[in-house]
Amino acid sequence: MRDNSADTGLPILDGILGEAGAEAERIRSEAEQKAEELKQSTENQCRRILEEARQRAETQRRSVLKAGETAVAAELRRIELRARERLNEELLEQLRKRLLQLEQSPGYRDICRELIAEAAEGIGTAKVLVCVPSSGKGRIDRELLAEAQELLSRRGLKTALELQEDDTATGPGIVCRDPSGRMVFDNRFEARMRRQRRELVRIIAGEIEGQDGKAS
Template sequence: MARRQRESTATPEDDKSLVNAILHDAEEEARRIAEKAEKQRKQKLETAAATEEHILEEARKTAERQIDALKKAFDSSTTVALRRIKLNSEERIYSYVLERVREKIKSLISAKNYREILTQWIAEAAIGLGTEKCLVNASETEKKLIGDKVLKTAEDIVLNISNRQVEISISPEEPVFGQGVVIKDPAGRLSFDNRVETRIERYQDKIRKLIYKQFIEE
C-alpha cells in the first residue's frame, strides 16, 4: 500500500527569507574575503614600500660612499697634480734663471773688470786649499788674463782674510775646460775647483732660495 506523500507546509515568504539569508551570508563572506584581500594587498604594499625605501636608502648610502671615495681620490690626485705642476714650474724657472746666470757670467770674460773677478776666485780657492804654495789653472782665454798683478793681489786678499802667507803661481799644465779657476798644490795631491759650474753646484741651495724668493714666492 503506497504511502501518502507529506505535503510541505513552507510558504513563499519562508522561501524568500531563506534565499535572503543565503544571499546575506554570501555577501558577508564576499565582504570578508574582500577585506582580507585588501588587508593583504595593503600589507604587501607596505612591505614593498618598506623594501623599496630600504633599497633606496642603501643605494643612497652606497652612492654617498662612492661619491666620497671619488671626491677623496679626485682631491688627492688634484693635489698631487697641482704639486707636480708647481714643482715643474719651479724647476723650469730655476733652470731658466741659472741658464741666464751662466750666460751673464760667460759674457763677463770680455768685461774690463773680469781680472778682478778672477782675482777673487783665485783668492777664494787658495783659502779653500789651505796650502802655503799653490798653482792656478784656468781656461785658455782666462789663463792669459792672469798676470803677476792678479796673483799678487790674490795673495794679499788671502793674507788679509786668513792672516796666512801664500805663494800663488801659474800652473804649467794645459788649460782646463770650463770658465773659472782650479787651484792645486805643487805636488798635485790637493785641488780646489772654483770654476763656474762647480760654484753653482756648491752654492745651489743659496741660489735656489734667492730664485724662489725673487721669482716664485707669492
C-alpha cells in the same frame, strides 16, 4: 506519514554552513590583513633599499668628486712645478751666460784675485798651485798671484802661490790644487754655480714670489 529527519537536519546544516561562512570570512579577512602587512613590509623594504642605494650613490658621487678634485689639484701642482723648473733653468742659463761674459770685462782680474784667495784658503796647504791653461797666461800672471798672496796675508794666512800650466783648467774662473794633486778646488764660474745651485734656485723662487705678491 511525514519524514521529520530532513526537517531536523536542516538547522544543523544551516549552522554548519553559517560557521563555515564565518570561518571563510575570518580566513579571508586575515588573508587580506596579511597581504596588506606584506605589501606594507615590501614597500618599506623597497624604500629602505632605495634609500640605501641613494646614500651609496651619494657617497660614491662625493668620493668620485673628491678623487677628481684631488687629481686636478695634483695635476695643477705638477704643471706649476714643471713651469717653475723651466723658469729656473732659463734664469740659471741667463746667469751662466752673463758670468761667462765677465771673462771679457775689465773687472775680471779682480774677480780672479778673489777666487784664487778663496781656493787657496779652502785647500789650506802652505803651497798652492794655480792652474792656468796656456791660453790664459796673459790674464793670470805672477803679478796677480802676488796680489792674491797679499790678500791671504791680510787674512792671516801664509800661503805660497805658484802658476801651474794645465790646459784642462779652461773656462772663466780659477782652478787650484795642492802640490800632490790630491786636493783640487774648482773655483770656475760654472763649478761655483753647480755648488750654489740650491741657493740660487731659492733666491730665484723668492724673487718670483715677491713679484707675484706685487702683482696681486
